[in-house]
Amino acid sequence: MLEIVVCVSGGGTNLQAILDGIHKGTIANTKIKAVISNNKNAYALQRARENAIEEICISPRDFENRESFNKSFCETMRQLKPDLIVLAGFLVNIPKEMVEDFRGRIINIHPSLIPSFCGVGYYGLKVHEAALARGVKVSGATVHFVDEGTDTGPILLQKAVEVGEAVTPEALQRKIMEEAEWVILPQAIDEIAKGKILIGDNREE
């Protein structure tokens, strides 16, 4: 059984895609141990509640400084001992200590075809605003391993999406979520659960 912790900050539609995949059996042999959010109002936490999954809210705002937040966040994750950490719209930087503790065991979904429109400052609608401003005809989503950088870890899966009629950032975001994010994030977890994608420090890069 692959035990995962999902980190969220917003609506949780990617979390919902994982929940649906587990319920439908399109994600094999996987259990969500807990959902962690930095935002106590995140609807994603409601989705966890509806599925009787432990919900943990931990925010940098509740700590004197980032160092004490990082320490607490890392300690919480160590106690949960997940096989895999899934960042699904998580807007908090992952502490370097956590990257080290879970090297090759943290994946993230980014709403563009990395290396386009990624890195510091590229999150949420900003990604799609930049893509439309550049006039791309195709965008998409990427699942990648998390390392010490921002959106810089090895790429696992990508899925392209035609921009087509999606001429506003909101429309493009929705199209990429529906056609790409909600497909490749569950797919990545399923392939990890089946051993088709190796995780951990000893995986082939």
Ligand code: GRF
């Ligand atoms: C998604 O667009 C994802 O690509 C980005 O943040 C958003 C999360 O949406 N990282 P949700 O919370 O999963 O609905």
